[in-house]
Amino acid sequence: MLHGAQLVLQSLFPNAPKKPSWFSGFLPQPRELHGVKITKIEGEIPRALNGTFYRNGPGAFGEVSHVFDADGMVARFHFDDGAITFSNRFVQTSQRLEEEAAGARLYRGFGSPLPGGVPGNAIAGIDETANTSVLPFGDKLLAMAENGRPYALDPETLETIGEHDFNGTLGPHTFFSAHPKVLADGTAYNFGMAYGPLPAVNLWRIDPSGSLEKLPRLPLRHNTMMHDFAATKNHVVVLEHPYRAGIGGILKMFAGQDTLANALAWHGDDPMTVHVMDKSGAVKRFETPPDFIGHTVNAFEDKDGNVCVDYLGYKDDAPYRMLQSVLDAPPTLAMENTLTRLVISRSGVEKKKLARMDAEFPQINPRYAGRDYQFLYAVKSETGAWSSSRLVKTDVKSGQTSSHDFGAGHFPGEPIFVPKPDAVSEDDGWLLSVVYDATTHGSYVAVLDAAHLSLLAKAHLPIHLPVGFHGAFRA
Numbered sequence: 001m002l003h004g005a006q007l008v009l010q011s012l013f014p015n016a017p018k019k020p021s022w023f024s025g026f027l028p029q030p031r032e033l034h035g036v037k038i039t040k041i042e043g044e045i046p047r048a049l050n051g052t053f054y055r056n057g058p059g060a061f062g063e064v065s066h067v068f069d070a071d072g073m074v075a076r077f078h079f080d081d082g083a084i085t086f087s088n089r090f091v092q093t094s095q096r097l098e099e100e101a102a103g104a105r106l107y108r109g110f111g112s113p114l115p116g117g118v119p120g121n122a123i124a125g126i127d128e129t130a131n132t133s134v135l136p137f138g139d140k141l142l143a144m145a146e147n148g149r150p151y152a153l154d155p156e157t158l159e160t161i162g163e164h165d166f167n168g169t170l171g172p173h174t175f176f177s178a179h180p181k182v183l184a185d186g187t188a189y190n191f192g193m194a195y196g197p198l199p200a201v202n203l204w205r206i207d208p209s210g211s212l213e214k215l216p217r218l219p220l221r222h223n224t225m226m227h228d229f230a231a232t233k234n235h236v237v238v239l240e241h242p243y244r245a246g247i248g249g250i251l252k253m254f255a256g257q258d259t260l261a262n263a264l265a266w267h268g269d270d271p272m273t274v275h276v277m278d279k280s281g282a283v284k285r286f287e288t289p290p291d292f293i294g295h296t297v298n299a300f301e302d303k304d305g306n307v308c309v310d311y312l313g314y315k316d317d318a319p320y321r322m323l324q325s326v327l328d329a330p331p332t333l334a335m336e337n338t339l340t341r342l343v344i345s346r347s348g349v350e351k352k353k354l355a356r357m358d359a360e361f362p363q364i365n366p367r368y369a370g371r372d373y374q375f376l377y378a379v380k381s382e383t384g385a386w387s388s389s390r391l392v393k394t395d396v397k398s399g400q401t402s403s404h405d406f407g408a409g410h411f412p413g414e415p416i417f418v419p420k421p422d423a424v425s426e427d428d429g430w431l432l433s434v435v436y437d438a439t440t441h442g443s444y445v446a447v448l449d450a451a452h453l454s455l456l457a458k459a460h461l462p463i464h465l466p467v468g469f470h471g472a473f474r475a
């Protein structure tokens, strides 16, 4: 007999072949809850864990054909002395409001064309989904995707305030990536793609008070798609892997003839260009054999002054091809990657493979962002599935890995590290992860001890949360 979730699933995705159980994690969640106290808790929430965990992700699967293209829904978990309250709200982007008023999709996505072929798509703007990550920032919470400016939300009510342009510094439709780097001193950096005949990356520095300063624009070799970058105290590093659209593909996209997702291709015979900008704005460029990079992990300057950049490197664009088709059919592509370190000196780049990972959504103790570090936490990947039931912890220095398995049918999301108030070591903290439980079509927040990767508590939500992307914690 079909589970209720599976019936809804088949009605939403009627052309899909039989779906595995994890696929019900892509069912949309139309309900918004506000300040609901979580009463079903297994184990014990540590009373010293106080603050707010935010997570962003697509909340409205069903009308789009690419996993990146559904509107963002932010979930909020407020921890207070062992209790948790939960809220979730859609980000009310201007495009979402327009589409709701029209009762139809009006904007096209990264990989989701509008119905109606070329005429319909040529005049349609790009959907700004604000669905990828969150950044608690001053008295606001920013919701971000890389396809537009960030949206500011009220950090308590999650109500949308509007597009955030940093006092007019970010012009309309500026791409502001979903992966800003907040260093230990509170200074943040971000980048954004500028596609077109003269491809480039815009770079910004944001001081702890929230004022944004433009750094010199970085010209690229190609219209490369990059999802992440790296920053240290004195350097910004852009890793231009050979994953790009030709100018013909970009023009076809603007003309409505194709999606950006389809215009992108992997050119594995070409090198990766490593762009390193120092504090003066001077740029050095190096070439190294390519890796496909989704997420960086951390970056820092070592004692010899070398810039070290760690990332999860794939041999090709298999992960993006997997994401492109995951809503249509269970993926068959492997998510195989390696924790890789570039050591960038004055004279060149040395590449070191630190550990085989086969994992995604890498996170570290945020107090070690931009500094030498030891521990990395991530979601273990699984060949032929959206992800696995395991979170992993890797000792970057030894390559040793341990894991926690939530059990069959449970799919943990990105593990956010929260340092204990009296932390004495790098891994002295908790991990927070939103877990989708396909066996009940429910979701819970898991609290783990980061030192031992042991499960401390599960707080079950009254509704399921669809598969999500990135989160953040504010003490």
Ligand SMILES: [Fe+2]
Pocket: 178, 179, 227, 295, 469, 470
């Ligand atoms: Fe990401």
